[in-house]
Amino acid sequence: MKRIAVLTSGGDAPGMNAAVRAVVEQGAHHGIEVYGVYYGYKGLVEGDFRKLESKDTQHALKLGGTMLYSARFPEFAQADIQKQAFDQLKKADIDALVVIGGDGSFQGALALTKLGFPAIGIPGTIDNDIPGTEYTIGFDTAVSSALEAIDRISDTAASHNRTFVIEVMGRHAGDIAVWAGVAAGADAIVIPENAYEMEDIVHRVRQGRERGKDYSLIVLAEGVSNVDDFVEKYQALAAEQEVRGVSLSHIQRGGMPTSRDRVYATLMGARAVDCLREGKAGIYLGIQGEQLAEFDIIDTLSKAKHKLRQDLFILNRDLTQR
Numbered sequence: 001m002k003r004i005a006v007l008t009s010g011g012d013a014p015g016m017n018a019a020v021r022a023v024v025e026q027g028a029h030h031g032i033e034v035y036g037v038y039y040g041y042k043g044l045v046e047g048d049f050r051k052l053e054s055k056d057t058q059h060a061l062k063l064g065g066t067m068l069y070s071a072r073f074p075e076f077a078q079a080d081i082q083k084q085a086f087d088q089l090k091k092a093d094i095d096a097l098v099v100i101g102g103d104g105s106f107q108g109a110l111a112l113t114k115l116g117f118p119a120i121g122i123p124g125t126i127d128n129d130i131p132g133t134e135y136t137i138g139f140d141t142a143v144s145s146a147l148e149a150i151d152r153i154s155d156t157a158a159s160h161n162r163t164f165v166i167e168v169m170g171r172h173a174g175d176i177a178v179w180a181g182v183a184a185g186a187d188a189i190v191i192p193e194n195a196y197e198m199e200d201i202v203h204r205v206r207q208g209r210e211r212g213k214d215y216s217l218i219v220l221a222e223g224v225s226n227v228d229d230f231v232e233k234y235q236a237l238a239a240e241q242e243v244r245g246v247s248l249s250h251i252q253r254g255g256m257p258t259s260r261d262r263v264y265a266t267l268m269g270a271r272a273v274d275c276l277r278e279g280k281a282g283i284y285l286g287i288q289g290e291q292l293a294e295f296d297i298i299d300t301l302s303k304a305k306h307k308l309r310q311d312l313f314i315l316n317r318d319l320t321q322r
C-alpha cells in the first residue's frame with residue numbers, strides 16, 4: 001500500500017482534525033503517502049486531492065471543525081457518480097480511503113468497497129448516534145460546550161430565581177441532552193427517545209423550588225420541540241415561574257476538541273491505517289467498553305440501533321423526583 005486518501009463528510013465535529021492527523025502520521029510511519037480529499041464525496045468526484053504532510057496537520061490537531069471541509073452531496077448515492085469517484089481515485093494512484101463522518105457517510109464508504117476500492121469509516125459526529133459504537137468523535141466536546149453554556153445560564157437564572165429551558169442539539173438522539181443534563185444537575189431532561197408529560201416536569205420543578213432551589217433547569221433535545229413552543233406550553237402550566245428559553249445551537253459544534261475526543265480520534269485514525277494495511281475494508285471503527293472495536297458496515301447499520309444511556313436518564317429522573 002503506497003497511498004491512502006482521507007475525507008470528512010456530513011456534519012463537522014471537533015476532533016475530526018485529530019483523526020486526519022493520525023492517519024497522516026501513521027501513514028508516514030509505514031511509508032504511505034496520505035492525500036486529503038476536500039469537501040467530502042463532492043471533492044472525491046471532482047478529484048480535489050492534496051497531499052498532506054505533518055506540517056499541514058500539526059496545528060489543526062487542536063482545532064474544531066474540519067481542515068478538509070465537509071459537504072452534503074446526496075448525489076453520491078447514485079452508482080454512476082460513485083464510479084466517477086472510483087475513477088478519480090484510480091487516476092491519482094490511491095489504494096484506499098478513510099472516511100470520517102456519520103452513518104450516511106459510511107454508506108458511501110461501503111459503496112466504494114463494493115466497487116472494489118477499499119474504504120473504512122471513523123465515526124465523527126457530535127450526536128453520538130451511530131449504532132454499535134458507544135462513542136463518536138466530537139460528542140465529548142459538544143457535551144462540554146453545552147455544559148459550559150448551561151453553567152453560565154444557571155448563574156443568571158439563580159440571580160432572578162428563573163426557570164430556564166435550554167435546547168441542545170440532537171434531532172433523533174438525546175445523548176447530548178442526557179449527558180449535559182446530568183452534569184448540570186438539570187431538574188428535567190426531555191429527549192426524543194422518551195415520552196414526557198408537561199405536568200410532570202412542572203411538578204418536578206415546583207418540588208425542587210419547595211426544597212429551596214434558587215433556579216430550575218430543563219434541558220431539551222431539539223428533536224422533541226422548538227424551545228419557544230416548549231416554553232409557551234410550560235409557562236401556561238406554571239404561571240408563578242419566570243421562564244426563559246435559549247437554544248445553544250451551533251455553539252455546540254465548534255471549539256477545541258477535548259482530550260477525550262483527541263485521544264480517541266488519534267487511536268481510530270491510526271487503527272484505520274493499520275486495518276487498511278491488513279486488507280480490511282467495508283468496516284468502521286468505534287469504541288466498546290473503552291476499547292477500540294471494528295464493526296461491519298452492512299451488518300451493524302442494518303441490524304443494530306444506537307443505544308442511549310437510559311440508566312443516566314433514569315438516574316437524573318430519580319434524583320429530581322420525590
Ligand code: ATP
Pocket residue numbers: 009010011012040041042071072073074075076077078101102103104105106107108109111124125126127
Ligand atoms: P451526520 O448526519 O452526523 O452529519 P452523516 O454522515 O450521517 O453525518 P449524511 O448527510 O447522512 O451525514 O451523509 C453525508 C454524505 O454521505 C452525503 O452527503 C453523501 O455524500 C454520502 N451518503 C449518504 N448516504 C449515502 C448512501 N446511501 N450512499 C452513498 N453515499 C451516501
